[in-house]
Amino acid sequence: MAAAFSTQELMIIASAREIQDGEVVFVGMRLPITAFGVARLTHAPNAVGLFECGILRNEPAKDMLYTMSDPPNQQDAAWCTGTAQVMGLLQGGQVDAGFIGGAEIDRFGNINTSYIGGHRQMKTKLPGSGGAADIAAMSKRLLAIMNHEPHRLVRRVGYVTSPGGLDGGTSRRKAGLAWGGTAAVITDRAILKPHGEEGELHLFSVHPGHTADEIKAHTGWELKDHPLLAPTPEPSALEMDALHAIDKDGFWRS
Amino acid sequence: MKSKLVSLKEAVGSFIKDGDRVVIGAGLEHAIPFAATFELIRQGKRHLDLIAPISDASADMLIGAGCASSVTGAWVGNVSGGLGHNYRRAMEQGIPHPLKVNDFSNFSLAMALMAGAYGMPFVPVRSLLGSDITQSNPDHRLLQNPLSDEADPVVLVKPLLPDVAVFSVPRSDLFGNAHHWGSLGVTQEAGLAARKVILLADEIVDPAVISSDPNRVLFPGFKVVAVVHEPAGQYPSPLTGCWKRDNAFFNDYHQRSRQRDGYLSWMDEWVLSLPDHASLRTKLGGRLSDLRIKGQAFSAPANFASE
Numbered sequence: 001m002a003a004a005f006s007t008q009e010l011m012i013i014a015s016a017r018e019i020q021d022g023e024v025v026f027v028g029m030r031l032p033i034t035a036f037g038v039a040r041l042t043h044a045p046n047a048v049g050l051f052e053c054g055i056l057r058n059e060p061a062k063d064m065l066y067t068m069s070d071p072p073n074q075q076d077a078a079w080c081t082g083t084a085q086v087m088g089l090l091q092g093g094q095v096d097a098g099f100i101g102g103a104e105i106d107r108f109g110n111i112n113t114s115y116i117g118g119h120r121q122m123k124t125k126l127p128g129s130g131g132a133a134d135i136a137a138m139s140k141r142l143l144a145i146m147n148h149e150p151h152r153l154v155r156r157v158g159y160v161t162s163p164g165g166l167d168g169g170t171s172r173r174k175a176g177l178a179w180g181g182t183a184a185v186i187t188d189r190a191i192l193k194p195h196g197e198e199g200e201l202h203l204f205s206v207h208p209g210h211t212a213d214e215i216k217a218h219t220g221w222e223l224k225d226h227p228l229l230a231p232t233p234e235p236s237a238l239e240m241d242a243l244h245a246i247d248k249d250g251f252w253r254s
Numbered sequence: 255m256k257s258k259l260v261s262l263k264e265a266v267g268s269f270i271k272d273g274d275r276v277v278i279g280a281g282l283e284h285a286i287p288f289a290a291t292f293e294l295i296r297q298g299k300r301h302l303d304l305i306a307p308i309s310d311a312s313a314d315m316l317i318g319a320g321c322a323s324s325v326t327g328a329w330v331g332n333v334s335g336g337l338g339h340n341y342r343r344a345m346e347q348g349i350p351h352p353l354k355v356n357d358f359s360n361f362s363l364a365m366a367l368m369a370g371a372y373g374m375p376f377v378p379v380r381s382l383l384g385s386d387i388t389q390s391n392p393d394h395r396l397l398q399n400p401l402s403d404e405a406d407p408v409v410l411v412k413p414l415l416p417d418v419a420v421f422s423v424p425r426s427d428l429f430g431n432a433h434h435w436g437s438l439g440v441t442q443e444a445g446l447a448a449r450k451v452i453l454l455a456d457e458i459v460d461p462a463v464i465s466s467d468p469n470r471v472l473f474p475g476f477k478v479v480a481v482v483h484e485p486a487g488q489y490p491s492p493l494t495g496c497w498k499r500d501n502a503f504f505n506d507y508h509q510r511s512r513q514r515d516g517y518l519s520w521m522d523e524w525v526l527s528l529p530d531h532a533s534l535r536t537k538l539g540g541r542l543s544d545l546r547i548k549g550q551a552f553s554a555p556a557n558f559a560s561e
Contacts, residue, residue, distance in 0.1 A: 054437040069284035087361040119390040125345035127331035131360035163384030176407035
Protein backbone atom coordinates (compact mmCIF):
# COMPACT_ATOMS: atom_id res chain seq x y z
CA MET A 1 0.00 0.00 0.00
CA ALA A 2 1.58 3.25 -1.13
CA ALA A 3 1.65 6.22 1.20
CA ALA A 4 0.97 9.89 0.41
CA PHE A 5 4.24 11.57 -0.48
CA SER A 6 5.71 14.84 -1.72
CA THR A 7 8.07 15.23 -4.68
CA GLN A 8 10.96 15.95 -2.35
CA GLU A 9 10.20 12.82 -0.31
CA LEU A 10 10.08 10.67 -3.42
CA MET A 11 13.42 12.08 -4.60
CA ILE A 12 15.11 11.26 -1.29
CA ILE A 13 13.61 7.75 -1.19
CA ALA A 14 14.48 7.03 -4.84
CA SER A 15 18.04 8.08 -3.99
CA ALA A 16 18.15 5.81 -0.95
CA ARG A 17 17.23 2.82 -3.16
CA GLU A 18 20.43 3.29 -5.19
CA ILE A 19 22.52 2.33 -2.13
CA GLN A 20 23.11 -1.40 -1.86
CA ASP A 21 23.29 -3.37 1.35
CA GLY A 22 26.80 -3.87 2.68
CA GLU A 23 28.32 -1.02 0.68
CA VAL A 24 30.83 1.47 2.00
CA VAL A 25 29.23 4.79 1.07
CA PHE A 26 30.83 8.24 1.09
CA VAL A 27 27.97 10.52 2.10
CA GLY A 28 28.09 14.13 0.90
CA MET A 29 26.58 17.14 2.67
CA ARG A 30 22.87 18.09 2.77
CA LEU A 31 20.33 15.74 1.05
CA PRO A 32 22.61 12.66 0.70
CA ILE A 33 22.82 12.45 4.52
CA THR A 34 19.06 11.94 4.73
CA ALA A 35 18.95 9.52 1.80
CA PHE A 36 21.72 7.42 3.35
CA GLY A 37 19.81 7.30 6.65
CA VAL A 38 16.68 6.05 4.85
CA ALA A 39 18.68 3.33 3.06
CA ARG A 40 20.12 2.17 6.40
CA LEU A 41 16.66 1.88 7.96
CA THR A 42 15.14 0.01 5.02
CA HIS A 43 16.91 -2.26 2.53
CA ALA A 44 20.58 -1.56 3.39
CA PRO A 45 21.02 -2.20 7.14
CA ASN A 46 24.66 -3.18 6.63
CA ALA A 47 25.74 -0.18 4.57
CA VAL A 48 28.54 1.79 6.21
CA GLY A 49 28.71 5.59 5.99
CA LEU A 50 31.86 7.71 5.69
CA PHE A 51 31.50 11.45 6.25
CA GLU A 52 34.13 13.96 5.09
CA CYS A 53 34.28 15.77 8.44
CA GLY A 54 35.96 12.57 9.70
CA ILE A 55 33.25 10.14 10.80
CA LEU A 56 32.51 6.49 10.06
CA ARG A 57 29.18 5.09 11.18
CA ASN A 58 27.99 1.51 11.31
CA GLU A 59 24.67 2.53 12.84
CA PRO A 60 22.51 5.45 11.69
CA ALA A 61 22.48 8.51 13.94
CA LYS A 62 19.69 8.41 16.52
CA ASP A 63 18.52 11.97 15.96
CA MET A 64 17.96 14.52 13.21
CA LEU A 65 21.05 15.78 11.33
CA TYR A 66 21.26 19.27 9.86
CA THR A 67 24.97 18.74 9.20
CA MET A 68 27.13 15.63 9.26
CA SER A 69 29.08 17.06 12.23
CA ASP A 70 26.01 17.36 14.49
CA PRO A 71 26.29 15.67 17.91
CA PRO A 72 23.96 12.72 17.03
CA ASN A 73 26.39 11.74 14.24
CA GLN A 74 29.32 11.81 16.71
CA GLN A 75 27.76 9.74 19.49
CA ASP A 76 28.31 6.00 18.96
CA ALA A 77 30.30 6.61 15.75
CA ALA A 78 32.50 3.69 14.71
CA TRP A 79 35.41 6.06 14.03
CA CYS A 80 36.05 9.74 14.66
CA THR A 81 39.08 10.94 12.74
CA GLY A 82 40.15 13.56 10.21
CA THR A 83 39.19 14.47 6.65
CA ALA A 84 42.55 13.21 5.36
CA GLN A 85 41.93 9.71 6.74
CA VAL A 86 38.41 9.21 5.36
CA MET A 87 39.19 10.86 2.02
CA GLY A 88 42.45 8.91 1.88
CA LEU A 89 40.42 5.70 2.00
CA LEU A 90 38.37 7.10 -0.86
CA GLN A 91 41.47 7.86 -2.95
CA GLY A 92 42.74 4.38 -2.11
CA GLY A 93 39.77 2.85 -3.93
CA GLN A 94 38.13 1.49 -0.78
CA VAL A 95 34.74 3.18 -1.16
CA ASP A 96 31.94 1.53 -3.16
CA ALA A 97 29.65 4.48 -3.71
CA GLY A 98 29.79 8.24 -3.34
CA PHE A 99 26.69 10.33 -2.97
CA ILE A 100 26.59 14.09 -3.67
CA GLY A 101 24.20 16.89 -4.58
CA GLY A 102 24.67 19.27 -7.48
CA ALA A 103 23.56 22.50 -9.09
CA GLU A 104 24.33 21.82 -12.77
CA ILE A 105 25.04 18.50 -14.49
CA ASP A 106 25.65 17.59 -18.10
CA ARG A 107 24.82 14.65 -20.35
CA PHE A 108 28.00 12.83 -19.30
CA GLY A 109 27.33 13.36 -15.60
CA ASN A 110 29.92 16.08 -14.97
CA ILE A 111 28.80 18.32 -12.12
CA ASN A 112 29.35 22.03 -11.59
CA THR A 113 28.99 23.44 -8.09
CA SER A 114 31.55 26.24 -8.57
CA TYR A 115 30.97 28.76 -11.36
CA ILE A 116 27.87 28.97 -13.57
CA GLY A 117 29.26 30.23 -16.87
CA GLY A 118 32.79 28.95 -16.13
CA HIS A 119 35.52 30.50 -13.99
CA ARG A 120 36.60 33.06 -16.61
CA GLN A 121 33.11 34.40 -17.38
CA MET A 122 31.25 33.58 -14.19
CA LYS A 123 27.57 34.48 -14.03
CA THR A 124 26.81 32.94 -10.64
CA LYS A 125 29.22 31.92 -7.88
CA LEU A 126 28.22 28.67 -6.25
CA PRO A 127 29.73 27.39 -2.97
CA GLY A 128 32.41 25.18 -4.59
CA SER A 129 33.50 21.58 -4.37
CA GLY A 130 33.65 20.81 -0.69
CA GLY A 131 34.49 17.13 -0.96
CA ALA A 132 32.41 16.59 -4.12
CA ALA A 133 35.32 16.63 -6.60
CA ASP A 134 37.13 13.99 -4.54
CA ILE A 135 34.01 11.86 -4.13
CA ALA A 136 33.20 12.02 -7.87
CA ALA A 137 36.76 11.19 -8.88
CA MET A 138 37.49 8.37 -6.45
CA SER A 139 34.26 6.50 -5.57
CA LYS A 140 33.69 3.24 -7.42
CA ARG A 141 30.20 4.53 -8.33
CA LEU A 142 28.78 8.06 -8.12
CA LEU A 143 25.20 8.89 -7.23
CA ALA A 144 24.02 12.47 -7.68
CA ILE A 145 20.81 14.06 -6.42
CA MET A 146 19.46 17.35 -7.79
CA ASN A 147 16.46 19.29 -9.05
CA HIS A 148 15.44 18.72 -12.66
CA GLU A 149 15.28 21.97 -14.63
CA PRO A 150 16.54 22.74 -18.16
CA HIS A 151 19.12 25.19 -16.83
CA ARG A 152 20.42 22.56 -14.41
CA LEU A 153 20.57 19.56 -16.76
CA VAL A 154 22.65 20.99 -19.57
CA ARG A 155 24.47 19.69 -22.61
CA ARG A 156 27.84 20.76 -21.25
CA VAL A 157 28.67 22.31 -17.87
CA GLY A 158 30.70 25.53 -17.95
CA TYR A 159 33.05 24.22 -15.26
CA VAL A 160 33.68 20.64 -14.15
CA THR A 161 33.89 20.70 -10.36
CA SER A 162 33.23 16.97 -10.06
CA PRO A 163 34.10 14.71 -12.98
CA GLY A 164 31.57 12.25 -14.39
CA GLY A 165 32.30 10.79 -17.81
CA LEU A 166 34.13 14.00 -18.91
CA ASP A 167 33.75 14.02 -22.72
CA GLY A 168 32.18 10.55 -22.77
CA GLY A 169 33.56 7.22 -23.97
CA THR A 170 37.03 6.51 -22.60
CA SER A 171 37.87 10.12 -21.70
CA ARG A 172 37.49 9.55 -17.96
CA ARG A 173 39.99 6.68 -18.06
CA LYS A 174 42.34 8.72 -20.24
CA ALA A 175 42.30 11.52 -17.66
CA GLY A 176 43.84 9.03 -15.24
CA LEU A 177 40.72 8.04 -13.31
CA ALA A 178 41.10 4.27 -13.25
CA TRP A 179 37.61 3.56 -11.89
CA GLY A 180 34.26 5.12 -11.10
CA GLY A 181 31.91 7.45 -12.92
CA THR A 182 28.29 8.49 -12.65
CA ALA A 183 26.00 5.54 -11.94
CA ALA A 184 22.70 7.37 -11.39
CA VAL A 185 21.31 10.88 -11.28
CA ILE A 186 18.22 11.14 -9.13
CA THR A 187 16.07 14.21 -9.71
CA ASP A 188 12.66 15.39 -8.54
CA ARG A 189 11.19 14.11 -11.82
CA ALA A 190 13.18 11.05 -12.85
CA ILE A 191 16.24 8.84 -12.58
CA LEU A 192 18.88 9.04 -15.33
CA LYS A 193 21.57 6.42 -15.88
CA PRO A 194 24.43 6.22 -18.37
CA HIS A 195 24.01 3.95 -21.37
CA GLY A 196 25.82 3.12 -24.59
CA GLU A 197 29.45 3.46 -25.61
CA GLU A 198 29.55 7.17 -24.86
CA GLY A 199 28.00 6.68 -21.42
CA GLU A 200 25.49 9.47 -22.03
CA LEU A 201 22.77 9.83 -19.40
CA HIS A 202 19.48 8.24 -20.52
CA LEU A 203 16.00 8.35 -19.01
CA PHE A 204 15.87 5.30 -16.74
CA SER A 205 12.76 5.84 -14.67
CA VAL A 206 9.87 8.31 -14.51
CA HIS A 207 8.57 9.39 -11.10
CA PRO A 208 4.81 9.07 -10.39
CA GLY A 209 2.93 12.17 -11.57
CA HIS A 210 5.50 12.93 -14.29
CA THR A 211 5.71 12.01 -17.97
CA ALA A 212 8.63 11.22 -20.24
CA ASP A 213 7.72 14.15 -22.52
CA GLU A 214 7.66 16.61 -19.66
CA ILE A 215 11.01 15.31 -18.36
CA LYS A 216 12.59 15.60 -21.81
CA ALA A 217 11.26 19.16 -22.12
CA HIS A 218 13.00 19.96 -18.84
CA THR A 219 16.34 18.52 -19.93
CA GLY A 220 18.91 20.63 -21.74
CA TRP A 221 19.94 17.92 -24.21
CA GLU A 222 17.98 15.47 -26.34
CA LEU A 223 17.31 12.93 -23.60
CA LYS A 224 16.99 9.39 -24.95
CA ASP A 225 15.22 6.42 -23.37
CA HIS A 226 17.24 3.84 -21.48
CA PRO A 227 16.36 0.30 -22.68
CA LEU A 228 15.13 -0.53 -19.16
CA LEU A 229 12.91 2.59 -18.92
CA ALA A 230 10.15 2.04 -16.34
CA PRO A 231 8.07 3.97 -13.83
CA THR A 232 9.73 4.75 -10.47
CA PRO A 233 7.94 2.70 -7.79
CA GLU A 234 6.00 4.81 -5.33
CA PRO A 235 7.44 5.07 -1.81
CA SER A 236 6.27 2.30 0.49
CA ALA A 237 4.91 2.97 3.96
CA LEU A 238 8.14 1.49 5.34
CA GLU A 239 10.27 3.93 3.33
CA MET A 240 8.10 6.88 4.34
CA ASP A 241 8.32 5.90 7.99
CA ALA A 242 12.10 5.65 7.69
CA LEU A 243 12.31 9.10 6.07
CA HIS A 244 10.13 10.66 8.76
CA ALA A 245 12.26 9.02 11.45
CA ILE A 246 15.48 10.35 9.89
CA ASP A 247 14.15 13.83 9.06
CA LYS A 248 12.14 14.32 12.25
CA ASP A 249 11.75 18.08 11.82
CA GLY A 250 10.81 17.82 8.13
CA PHE A 251 13.67 20.20 7.29
CA TRP A 252 15.04 18.28 4.31
CA ARG A 253 11.59 17.43 2.93
CA SER A 254 10.26 20.97 2.65
CA MET B 255 55.80 27.58 32.23
CA LYS B 256 54.03 30.87 31.62
CA SER B 257 50.27 31.06 31.32
CA LYS B 258 49.00 31.92 27.82
CA LEU B 259 45.56 32.88 29.07
CA VAL B 260 44.32 36.13 27.50
CA SER B 261 40.98 37.65 26.52
CA LEU B 262 39.62 37.05 23.05
CA LYS B 263 40.07 40.75 22.30
CA GLU B 264 43.78 40.55 23.19
CA ALA B 265 44.32 37.27 21.32
CA VAL B 266 42.77 38.56 18.09
CA GLY B 267 44.30 42.04 18.54
CA SER B 268 47.84 40.81 19.23
CA PHE B 269 48.18 37.73 17.08
CA ILE B 270 46.05 38.29 13.96
CA LYS B 271 47.24 41.05 11.64
CA ASP B 272 45.71 42.58 8.53
CA GLY B 273 46.71 40.49 5.52
CA ASP B 274 47.29 37.29 7.51
CA ARG B 275 46.46 33.86 6.15
CA VAL B 276 44.09 32.52 8.80
CA VAL B 277 42.28 29.27 9.56
CA ILE B 278 39.10 30.05 11.51
CA GLY B 279 38.07 26.53 12.45
CA ALA B 280 38.99 23.38 10.61
CA GLY B 281 36.18 21.03 11.61
CA LEU B 282 33.98 21.76 8.53
CA GLU B 283 30.76 22.22 10.53
CA HIS B 284 32.08 21.19 13.94
CA ALA B 285 33.91 23.38 16.50
CA ILE B 286 34.07 26.51 14.33
CA PRO B 287 35.28 29.37 16.60
CA PHE B 288 32.57 31.87 15.64
CA ALA B 289 33.50 34.03 18.66
CA ALA B 290 36.77 34.74 16.82
CA THR B 291 34.85 35.41 13.58
CA PHE B 292 32.75 38.00 15.43
CA GLU B 293 35.82 39.55 17.12
CA LEU B 294 37.64 39.87 13.77
CA ILE B 295 34.59 41.75 12.48
CA ARG B 296 34.47 43.99 15.59
CA GLN B 297 38.16 44.83 15.28
CA GLY B 298 37.73 45.59 11.57
CA LYS B 299 40.56 43.32 10.39
CA ARG B 300 41.25 43.62 6.67
CA HIS B 301 42.73 41.67 3.74
CA LEU B 302 42.62 38.27 5.44
CA ASP B 303 43.06 35.11 3.39
CA LEU B 304 40.52 32.65 4.78
CA ILE B 305 41.88 29.10 4.69
CA ALA B 306 39.46 26.24 5.37
CA PRO B 307 37.88 23.33 3.53
CA ILE B 308 34.47 24.43 4.86
CA SER B 309 33.87 26.62 7.91
CA ASP B 310 30.09 26.64 7.78
CA ALA B 311 28.90 30.27 7.52
CA SER B 312 31.99 31.83 9.14
CA ALA B 313 33.69 32.77 5.86
CA ASP B 314 30.48 34.27 4.46
CA MET B 315 30.17 36.53 7.53
CA LEU B 316 33.79 37.70 7.29
CA ILE B 317 33.43 38.38 3.56
CA GLY B 318 30.28 40.45 4.13
CA ALA B 319 32.06 42.46 6.83
CA GLY B 320 34.87 43.31 4.41
CA CYS B 321 37.54 41.44 6.43
CA ALA B 322 38.69 39.13 3.63
CA SER B 323 40.53 39.69 0.36
CA SER B 324 40.70 36.03 -0.58
CA VAL B 325 39.44 32.57 0.21
CA THR B 326 41.69 29.52 0.00
CA GLY B 327 39.21 26.73 0.39
CA ALA B 328 36.82 24.16 -0.96
CA TRP B 329 33.39 25.54 -0.08
CA VAL B 330 31.85 28.79 1.13
CA GLY B 331 28.18 28.94 2.04
CA ASN B 332 25.83 28.05 4.87
CA VAL B 333 25.73 24.30 5.35
CA SER B 334 22.07 23.92 6.35
CA GLY B 335 20.92 27.06 4.48
CA GLY B 336 22.68 26.63 1.12
CA LEU B 337 24.37 29.43 -0.81
CA GLY B 338 26.45 32.10 0.91
CA HIS B 339 24.84 35.38 -0.07
CA ASN B 340 27.81 37.57 0.92
CA TYR B 341 30.15 35.27 -1.02
CA ARG B 342 27.98 35.65 -4.11
CA ARG B 343 27.76 39.43 -3.76
CA ALA B 344 31.52 39.74 -3.38
CA MET B 345 32.29 37.43 -6.31
CA GLU B 346 29.56 38.62 -8.67
CA GLN B 347 29.33 42.33 -7.85
CA GLY B 348 32.44 43.18 -5.83
CA ILE B 349 30.32 44.05 -2.76
CA PRO B 350 31.68 45.10 -0.28
CA HIS B 351 34.82 44.59 -2.37
CA PRO B 352 36.17 42.06 -4.87
CA LEU B 353 37.32 38.68 -3.60
CA LYS B 354 39.84 36.21 -5.00
CA VAL B 355 39.21 32.48 -4.69
CA ASN B 356 41.94 29.86 -4.62
CA ASP B 357 39.91 26.73 -5.43
CA PHE B 358 40.58 23.48 -3.59
CA SER B 359 38.67 20.31 -2.84
CA ASN B 360 38.43 19.15 0.76
CA PHE B 361 41.06 16.48 0.16
CA SER B 362 43.49 18.71 -1.75
CA LEU B 363 43.22 21.33 1.01
CA ALA B 364 43.88 18.70 3.68
CA MET B 365 46.92 17.55 1.67
CA ALA B 366 48.17 21.14 1.18
CA LEU B 367 48.05 21.68 4.95
CA MET B 368 49.70 18.31 5.52
CA ALA B 369 52.51 19.36 3.18
CA GLY B 370 52.82 22.59 5.13
CA ALA B 371 52.84 20.70 8.42
CA TYR B 372 55.55 18.22 7.45
CA GLY B 373 57.77 20.44 5.31
CA MET B 374 56.93 18.60 2.11
CA PRO B 375 57.59 20.50 -1.14
CA PHE B 376 54.28 19.20 -2.58
CA VAL B 377 51.82 16.32 -2.25
CA PRO B 378 50.66 14.26 -5.23
CA VAL B 379 46.94 13.40 -5.43
CA ARG B 380 44.74 11.59 -7.93
CA SER B 381 41.56 12.96 -6.53
CA LEU B 382 41.47 16.13 -8.68
CA LEU B 383 42.02 14.41 -12.01
CA GLY B 384 39.32 15.50 -14.45
CA SER B 385 38.28 18.48 -12.34
CA ASP B 386 38.62 22.06 -13.59
CA ILE B 387 39.97 22.97 -10.12
CA THR B 388 43.38 22.26 -11.67
CA GLN B 389 42.56 24.96 -14.25
CA SER B 390 41.18 27.68 -11.98
CA ASN B 391 43.85 27.27 -9.26
CA PRO B 392 47.42 27.09 -10.61
CA ASP B 393 48.65 25.86 -7.20
CA HIS B 394 47.48 22.47 -8.45
CA ARG B 395 49.80 21.17 -11.16
CA LEU B 396 48.87 18.30 -13.49
CA LEU B 397 51.79 16.15 -14.64
CA GLN B 398 52.97 12.61 -15.39
CA ASN B 399 53.95 10.45 -12.38
CA PRO B 400 57.78 10.47 -12.65
CA LEU B 401 57.99 7.06 -10.91
CA SER B 402 55.79 5.30 -13.46
CA ASP B 403 56.68 4.04 -16.96
CA GLU B 404 52.99 3.94 -17.90
CA ALA B 405 50.81 6.96 -18.65
CA ASP B 406 49.85 8.01 -15.12
CA PRO B 407 48.69 11.61 -14.60
CA VAL B 408 48.85 13.00 -11.07
CA VAL B 409 48.10 16.40 -9.54
CA LEU B 410 50.74 18.08 -7.39
CA VAL B 411 49.41 20.26 -4.58
CA LYS B 412 51.51 23.13 -3.21
CA PRO B 413 51.96 23.39 0.58
CA LEU B 414 49.90 25.84 2.62
CA LEU B 415 51.42 27.66 5.59
CA PRO B 416 48.78 29.65 7.51
CA ASP B 417 49.97 32.51 9.71
CA VAL B 418 47.40 31.75 12.40
CA ALA B 419 44.92 28.95 13.11
CA VAL B 420 42.07 29.42 15.59
CA PHE B 421 40.28 26.38 17.04
CA SER B 422 37.48 25.74 19.50
CA VAL B 423 38.36 22.97 21.95
CA PRO B 424 36.37 21.38 24.75
CA ARG B 425 39.28 21.72 27.20
CA SER B 426 42.77 23.14 27.42
CA ASP B 427 45.26 23.92 30.18
CA LEU B 428 46.70 27.42 30.58
CA PHE B 429 49.69 26.53 28.42
CA GLY B 430 47.84 25.43 25.28
CA ASN B 431 47.86 21.69 25.79
CA ALA B 432 44.37 20.72 24.71
CA HIS B 433 42.06 17.80 24.05
CA HIS B 434 40.00 17.45 20.91
CA TRP B 435 37.39 14.79 20.27
CA GLY B 436 34.62 14.04 17.82
CA SER B 437 35.21 14.56 14.09
CA LEU B 438 38.43 16.48 13.49
CA GLY B 439 38.23 17.75 9.89
CA VAL B 440 41.68 19.16 9.07
CA THR B 441 42.41 20.40 12.61
CA GLN B 442 45.58 18.40 13.07
CA GLU B 443 47.10 19.37 9.71
CA ALA B 444 46.12 23.04 10.18
CA GLY B 445 47.43 23.16 13.74
CA LEU B 446 50.75 21.66 12.74
CA ALA B 447 51.11 23.82 9.61
CA ALA B 448 50.16 27.18 11.17
CA ARG B 449 52.92 29.39 12.58
CA LYS B 450 50.67 30.37 15.52
CA VAL B 451 47.63 28.71 17.10
CA ILE B 452 44.93 30.40 19.19
CA LEU B 453 42.65 28.18 21.27
CA LEU B 454 39.13 29.04 22.43
CA ALA B 455 38.59 26.62 25.30
CA ASP B 456 35.16 25.79 26.62
CA GLU B 457 36.82 24.78 29.88
CA ILE B 458 40.27 25.44 31.38
CA VAL B 459 41.63 22.36 33.14
CA ASP B 460 44.66 21.30 35.14
CA PRO B 461 47.60 20.12 32.95
CA ALA B 462 47.25 16.67 34.56
CA VAL B 463 43.84 16.26 32.86
CA ILE B 464 45.45 16.73 29.43
CA SER B 465 48.48 14.52 30.14
CA SER B 466 46.19 11.75 31.43
CA ASP B 467 45.21 11.15 27.78
CA PRO B 468 47.95 12.41 25.42
CA ASN B 469 46.42 10.62 22.42
CA ARG B 470 43.63 13.17 22.47
CA VAL B 471 46.16 15.97 21.83
CA LEU B 472 46.45 16.87 18.11
CA PHE B 473 49.44 19.23 18.11
CA PRO B 474 51.98 20.32 20.71
CA GLY B 475 51.24 23.10 23.18
CA PHE B 476 54.31 25.00 22.00
CA LYS B 477 52.44 25.91 18.80
CA VAL B 478 49.85 27.76 20.87
CA VAL B 479 50.37 31.49 21.45
CA ALA B 480 47.10 32.26 23.23
CA VAL B 481 44.49 30.38 25.25
CA VAL B 482 41.10 32.08 25.61
CA HIS B 483 38.57 30.79 28.11
CA GLU B 484 35.43 31.30 26.07
CA PRO B 485 32.45 29.05 26.85
CA ALA B 486 30.35 28.43 23.71
CA GLY B 487 33.07 30.15 21.66
CA GLN B 488 31.96 27.89 18.81
CA TYR B 489 28.32 29.07 18.98
CA PRO B 490 26.23 28.61 16.78
CA SER B 491 28.19 25.55 15.55
CA PRO B 492 28.24 22.35 17.63
CA LEU B 493 31.03 21.09 19.91
CA THR B 494 30.96 17.40 20.75
CA GLY B 495 30.07 16.72 24.37
CA CYS B 496 29.45 20.42 25.06
CA TRP B 497 27.04 22.20 22.72
CA LYS B 498 24.42 21.40 20.09
CA ARG B 499 24.12 23.38 16.85
CA ASP B 500 21.73 26.34 16.78
CA ASN B 501 20.05 25.55 13.47
CA ALA B 502 17.65 28.48 13.79
CA PHE B 503 20.57 30.90 14.03
CA PHE B 504 22.00 29.64 10.72
CA ASN B 505 18.57 29.82 9.10
CA ASP B 506 17.96 33.37 10.35
CA TYR B 507 21.40 34.40 9.06
CA HIS B 508 20.62 32.82 5.69
CA GLN B 509 17.34 34.71 5.33
CA ARG B 510 18.63 38.06 6.56
CA SER B 511 21.88 38.01 4.59
CA ARG B 512 19.95 37.56 1.31
CA GLN B 513 20.09 41.35 0.86
CA ARG B 514 23.07 43.55 1.76
CA ASP B 515 20.95 45.74 4.06
CA GLY B 516 19.64 42.69 5.86
CA TYR B 517 23.18 41.42 6.39
CA LEU B 518 24.27 44.80 7.80
CA SER B 519 21.38 44.86 10.27
CA TRP B 520 22.16 41.22 11.23
CA MET B 521 25.82 42.15 11.79
CA ASP B 522 24.83 45.15 13.87
CA GLU B 523 22.46 43.12 16.03
CA TRP B 524 24.62 40.03 16.58
CA VAL B 525 28.18 41.37 16.35
CA LEU B 526 28.80 45.12 16.41
CA SER B 527 26.34 46.05 19.14
CA LEU B 528 27.90 43.46 21.47
CA PRO B 529 31.28 44.31 23.02
CA ASP B 530 32.36 40.69 23.51
CA HIS B 531 31.27 37.06 23.48
CA ALA B 532 30.10 37.20 27.10
CA SER B 533 27.49 39.75 25.97
CA LEU B 534 26.37 37.34 23.27
CA ARG B 535 25.96 34.60 25.90
CA THR B 536 23.88 37.00 28.01
CA LYS B 537 21.78 38.05 24.99
CA LEU B 538 21.09 34.39 24.15
CA GLY B 539 20.20 33.48 27.73
CA GLY B 540 17.92 30.45 27.83
CA ARG B 541 18.35 29.84 24.11
CA LEU B 542 22.02 29.04 24.81
CA SER B 543 21.39 26.94 27.91
CA ASP B 544 18.94 24.83 25.86
CA LEU B 545 21.83 23.97 23.55
CA ARG B 546 24.09 22.77 26.38
CA ILE B 547 24.56 18.99 26.10
CA LYS B 548 23.34 17.54 29.37
CA GLY B 549 23.56 13.82 28.62
CA GLN B 550 26.58 11.69 29.49
CA ALA B 551 28.24 9.16 27.19
CA PHE B 552 31.77 8.90 28.60
CA SER B 553 34.53 6.93 26.90
CA ALA B 554 36.19 4.13 28.83
CA PRO B 555 39.50 5.19 30.43
CA ALA B 556 42.73 4.02 28.76
CA ASN B 557 45.56 2.87 31.04
CA PHE B 558 48.86 4.71 30.50
CA ALA B 559 50.61 3.33 33.61
CA SER B 560 54.30 2.50 33.12
CA GLU B 561 54.49 -0.38 35.56
